[in-house]
Amino acid sequence: MxxxxxxxxxxxxxxxxxxxxxxxxxxxxxxxxxxxxxxxxxxxxxxxxxxxxxxxxxxxxxxxxxxxxxxxxxxxxxxxxxxxxxxxxxxxxxxxxxxxxxxxxxxxxxxxxxxxxxxxxxxxxxxxxxxxxxxxxxxxxxxxxxxxxxxxxxxxxxxxxxxxxxxxxxxxxxxxxxxxxxxLALGKKSNYSEDFADVRGQESAKRALEIAAAGNHNVLLYGPPGSGKTMLARRLSTILPSMSLEESLEVTKIYSVAGLLPSDSPLIMERPFRSPHHSATAAGIVGGGRIPRPGEVSLAHNGVLFLDEFPEYSRQVLETLRQPLEDKIVTITRANASISYPCNFTLVAAMNPCPCGNYGNPFKECSCTPTQIKKYNQKASGPLVDRIDLQIEVPSLEIDKINKLSRGEPSAVIRSRVEDCRRLQRERYKGTATTANGNMNAQQLKKYCSLSKDAEKLLFSAFKHYGLSMRGRTKLLKVARTIADLEGETKICSHHIGEAIHYRCLDKHF
Ligand SMILES: Nc1ncnc2c1ncn2[C@@H]1O[C@H](COP(=O)(O)OP(=O)(O)OP(=O)(O)O)[C@@H](O)[C@H]1O
Ligand SMILES: [Mg+2]
CATH class of the missing domain: 3.30.230.10 (Ribosomal Protein S5; domain 2)
Structure with a gap:
C-alpha cells in the first residue's frame, strides 16, 4: 500500500x-x-x-x-x-x-x-x-x-x-x-548586561562609536592594553537601534539553523555581538563544512563582529572578510549545493600600537624595535583596513583620573539619538537598497554629500596633508554625512569635515 x-x-x-x-x-x-x-x-x-x-x-x-x-x-x-x-x-x-x-x-x-x-x-x-x-x-x-x-x-x-x-x-x-x-514583539525590551554608563571618560571614543552606530560605519579601535577597547566595543550593540521584528526573525533563523537558540526565549531580540578568537579559521568566520553552516559573519548579522587583537588574525581570514563586508551576503558553494547566508554586520576591529602594546604610552616604555612596530602595523594594513570608516584612538587613562571621573551617559540616551538619525536616513534612502550612510553608493554619495565652500577647501587641504586615497576620501564624506545628520543639518559644513578628518588620523601609520 x-x-x-x-x-x-x-x-x-x-x-x-x-x-x-x-x-x-x-x-x-x-x-x-x-x-x-x-x-x-x-x-x-x-x-x-x-x-x-x-x-x-x-x-x-x-x-x-x-x-x-x-x-x-x-x-x-x-x-x-x-x-x-x-x-x-x-x-x-x-x-x-x-x-x-x-x-x-x-x-x-x-x-x-x-x-x-x-x-x-x-x-x-x-x-x-x-x-x-x-x-x-x-x-x-x-x-x-x-x-x-x-x-x-x-x-x-x-x-x-x-x-x-x-x-x-x-x-x-x-x-x-x-x-x-x-x-513577544510588543513586550520586547533589549536587556543588555553592559551599558555605556560604565565607561568613564574616553569621550572622544564614545562620540566616535555613536557616529558608527548612527551611520552603520565600521570601526578600528587603536590603543595600549587595558585602555578600554574591548570594553567600548562590547557596548556598541547597546546603542544600535533596537531590532525590528523582521530583523529579529532574520537573526533567529540563522541561530536556529546553527542550533544556537536558547530554549527558553526562542526569539532573539538583542543585536548579536560576536567576538571570534584570532585563531579562528576562514571557514569558522565565513561559514563552511561539508554541509555549510553559518559562520561568525552570519551569526553577527544585524549586530557587531568584533575582531580583538586584529593583526593576530591570519592573512587568509582577513582576506575572506572582504567580500562579505561589501556584499552583506556570503555564498558557500559545495559540489551538491550553493548556500547563502545574510551577513550585514558592523565590523569593530581593535589593535595595540605595537606588539608589546606600549608604543606612544606616556606611562610605560615600549620594548619593540622600529622594525617590529612597522611589521605589526603592516599586518593590519591592506584591503580590510581600507574598508574601515572610523579609526579611533583610545588612550590609556591614569587610574586616579578614572576614579575621579563620573559615570558616563547611559546607552539608552545615546541610542535614542542614534534612532533619530537612522529614521532620517531611512527616509532619505527609501526605495533603495541602502539603509544607512555607511552603505551609500557612488550616486548617492554625489547626491547627498554636497559640501559648503569652506568644507570643500578643508577637505582639499586634508587630502594633500594626509595623502588620502580616493577610497579614504569617500569614507571621510560618508562619516561627515552622518555627523551632519546627527546635528540635523542638510548641508555638510567645515566642522563636520573637520571632525571626520580626526577619525582618519591613523592613515599615516599604515
Ligand atoms: N574608561 C574606563 N572606565 C571604566 N573602566 C575602565 C575604563 N577603561 C578600562 N577600564 C577597565 O579596564 C578593564 C580592561 O579594559 P579592556 O579589556 O577593555 O582593555 P583593552 O584596551 O581591550 O586591552 P587589551 O589591548 O589588552 O585587549 C576593563 O574591563 C575595565 O574594567
Ligand atoms: Mg581587549
Missing amino acids: LAKTNSCTLLGIEGYAVEVEVDISLGLPEFHLVGLPDTAVREAKDRVRAAIKNSGFTFPSQRITVNLAPADIRKEGSMFDLAIAMGILAASGEISQDKLNGLFFLGELSLDGSLRSVNGILPLASSLNPKECRHLFVPAANAVEAALANNVSVFGVDSLTDLVLFCKGEKELVPVDVKRTDQ
Whole structure:
C-alpha cells in the first residue's frame, strides 16, 4: 500500500517542502530510504522502527520503500523521522491517509517514541505555504519557535502515540497561540548586561562609536592594553537601534539553523555581538563544512563582529572578510549545493600600537624595535583596513583620573539619538537598497554629500596633508554625512569635515 505525508528540509535558511512517499509491498522484510538522504536521515530507519514498536504499534515485516521527493535536493538532519513514521503507519493501515492530507510533520524520534527537538524549525516553518499546510506538528520543545513564523497553525507534540491518537480523533491537542509572536514583539525590551554608563571618560571614543552606530560605519579601535577597547566595543550593540521584528526573525533563523537558540526565549531580540578568537579559521568566520553552516559573519548579522587583537588574525581570514563586508551576503558553494547566508554586520576591529602594546604610552616604555612596530602595523594594513570608516584612538587613562571621573551617559540616551538619525536616513534612502550612510553608493554619495565652500577647501587641504586615497576620501564624506545628520543639518559644513578628518588620523601609520 502507498501513503504520503509531508515534511520540509533546509538549504541555508531557506526551507523546501518535501513529500514523504511510503510504499509497503510483499517481499522480504527490508527498509529502503531513497531521495538523496545524508547519514542522519538514513539512520532514521533504525529510530523509526524502534519508535513504532515501542509505542505499541506494529512495524510491518514487509518490504518498505521510503522516497523523499524531490530527489534532487539533499536532505539532511533528523527532522524527517516523524513524517516517515506517520507514513509507515498510514501505509500499514494504522491511520487513514485522508486524515494526513495537508498535515506537515517535523521532528526527531527517540527509540521510545517520544519527540526530540530539531534545529532550524523557524526557517522551516516560515517556508510553509498556508494554502498547502493546514497544520504543522513539531516537537513540543520547538512549538513556540515554529509559531513565531506566524503563517500556519502549529501543534507541539510529545510523542508518536499522542500524534496517532490525535489523527484518529481519540485525543485532543491544542495549537500554539500564534498571537504570542506579537506579544513577544510588543513586550520586547533589549536587556543588555553592559551599558555605556560604565565607561568613564574616553569621550572622544564614545562620540566616535555613536557616529558608527548612527551611520552603520565600521570601526578600528587603536590603543595600549587595558585602555578600554574591548570594553567600548562590547557596548556598541547597546546603542544600535533596537531590532525590528523582521530583523529579529532574520537573526533567529540563522541561530536556529546553527542550533544556537536558547530554549527558553526562542526569539532573539538583542543585536548579536560576536567576538571570534584570532585563531579562528576562514571557514569558522565565513561559514563552511561539508554541509555549510553559518559562520561568525552570519551569526553577527544585524549586530557587531568584533575582531580583538586584529593583526593576530591570519592573512587568509582577513582576506575572506572582504567580500562579505561589501556584499552583506556570503555564498558557500559545495559540489551538491550553493548556500547563502545574510551577513550585514558592523565590523569593530581593535589593535595595540605595537606588539608589546606600549608604543606612544606616556606611562610605560615600549620594548619593540622600529622594525617590529612597522611589521605589526603592516599586518593590519591592506584591503580590510581600507574598508574601515572610523579609526579611533583610545588612550590609556591614569587610574586616579578614572576614579575621579563620573559615570558616563547611559546607552539608552545615546541610542535614542542614534534612532533619530537612522529614521532620517531611512527616509532619505527609501526605495533603495541602502539603509544607512555607511552603505551609500557612488550616486548617492554625489547626491547627498554636497559640501559648503569652506568644507570643500578643508577637505582639499586634508587630502594633500594626509595623502588620502580616493577610497579614504569617500569614507571621510560618508562619516561627515552622518555627523551632519546627527546635528540635523542638510548641508555638510567645515566642522563636520573637520571632525571626520580626526577619525582618519591613523592613515599615516599604515
Ligand atoms: N574608561 C574606563 N572606565 C571604566 N573602566 C575602565 C575604563 N577603561 C578600562 N577600564 C577597565 O579596564 C578593564 C580592561 O579594559 P579592556 O579589556 O577593555 O582593555 P583593552 O584596551 O581591550 O586591552 P587589551 O589591548 O589588552 O585587549 C576593563 O574591563 C575595565 O574594567
Ligand atoms: Mg581587549
